[in-house]
Amino acid sequence: MSLSRTAVVLFVLAPFAFGANKDIQELQRDVAMLQDQVRNMQRSIDEKFGAMQTMLQQTLDSANRTNTAVAVMQSRFNDAVKEQQQGVGSQINNVGQKLDQMSEDFRAVRESVLDMNTRMGKLDAKMADLQNLINTIQRPPAAPPPTGANPGQAVPEAQSSPPPGVQAESTYTNAYRDYKAGKLDLAMQEFTDYLKWFGTTQFAPNAQYYIGDIYYKNKDYNNALQAFDGVLEHWSDNNKTADAHYMKGMSLLGLGRNDSAAREFREVNARYPDTDVAAQAKARLKDLGFNVGNTSPASKSRNKRH
Numbered sequence: 001m002s003l004s005r006t007a008v009v010l011f012v013l014a015p016f017a018f019g020a021n022k023d024i025q026e027l028q029r030d031v032a033m034l035q036d037q038v039r040n041m042q043r044s045i046d047e048k049f050g051a052m053q054t055m056l057q058q059t060l061d062s063a064n065r066t067n068t069a070v071a072v073m074q075s076r077f078n079d080a081v082k083e084q085q086q087g088v089g090s091q092i093n094n095v096g097q098k099l100d101q102m103s104e105d106f107r108a109v110r111e112s113v114l115d116m117n118t119r120m121g122k123l124d125a126k127m128a129d130l131q132n133l134i135n136t137i138q139r140p141p142a143a144p145p146p147t148g149a150n151p152g153q154a155v156p157e158a159q160s161s162p163p164p165g166v167q168a169e170s171t172y173t174n175a176y177r178d179y180k181a182g183k184l185d186l187a188m189q190e191f192t193d194y195l196k197w198f199g200t201t202q203f204a205p206n207a208q209y210y211i212g213d214i215y216y217k218n219k220d221y222n223n224a225l226q227a228f229d230g231v232l233e234h235w236s237d238n239n240k241t242a243d244a245h246y247m248k249g250m251s252l253l254g255l256g257r258n259d260s261a262a263r264e265f266r267e268v269n270a271r272y273p274d275t276d277v278a279a280q281a282k283a284r285l286k287d288l289g290f291n292v293g294n295t296s297p298a299s300k301s302r303n304k305r306h
Contacts, residue, residue, distance in 0.1 A: 162197035172203050176210070184214045205235035211245055216247060221254035242272040247280055262290045
């Protein structure tokens with residue numbers, strides 16, 4: 001009885017079991033199709049990602065090659081610039097050394113010339129002393145004083161030569177020593193005597209200059225101006241010319257003639273640009289508010305004699 005019941009139940013449920021199996025098979029087929037689609041999508045993604053990686057790697061390789069080329073070019077450019085700088089620097093150093101050497105040679109020549117001029121001045125003074133001694137020996141004895149002259153009254157006599165025993169070198173040396181010691185009145189007389197007796201010697205413009213400077217120190221600007229003009233007029237080019245121009249300008253300043261003073265200072269700058277006095281003239285021009293003009297910067301000072 002129970003076996004028959006079981007058979008009946010299986011017979012009744014058989015159609016339902018067949019239908020369920022069919023649904024499962026369709027579901028499995030759908031899942032398989034989905035899996036195929038996922039695999040295809042994954043394969044496509046992998047291919048595209050691989051292509052992108054390849055392109056990225058190629059781009060990186062190209063960038064590296066570009067950077068390497070730029071670095072090489074930069075290195076070559078730096079080497080070329082450094083080599084050019086070294087070449088130019090070497091040439092500049094050579095030119096600078098040559099200029100320094102020329103400057104030293106010029107200074108040595110200038111000092112030699114000044115020393116030679118000093119020696120010539122002393123020789124000139126000795127020759128003047130010798131000529132005066134000869135003139136004194138050859139000079140006839142003085143005539144007796146006229147009848148009726150008062151006892152002790154000096155008879156004026158025009159002296160074209162110094163008194164016996166007076167020498168040019170010692171006269172100038174004494175005058176300059178007293179000038180430096182501040183004995184201006186005594187120095188003025190001694191310089192004046194030097195010009196009167198030895199006005200053709202080489203130190204004559206120096207004596208004339210110091211006479212003007214003594215006037216300037218005493219604030220006698222008119223006589224100082226005339227004395228400095230005497231240096232420039234009677235001795236057109238000498239070792240006191242630049243100083244005479246400058247002190248003439250200072251005398252003009254003392255007289256309130258600023259425009260004329262500026263012209264003298266510019267003359268110093270134009271003709272003697274490498275001297276200390278030119279630097280002083282520039283400073284005066286700036287103090288006055290005048291343009292310095294076309295001048296060169298003061299360099300090494302020029303050695304000057306007394």
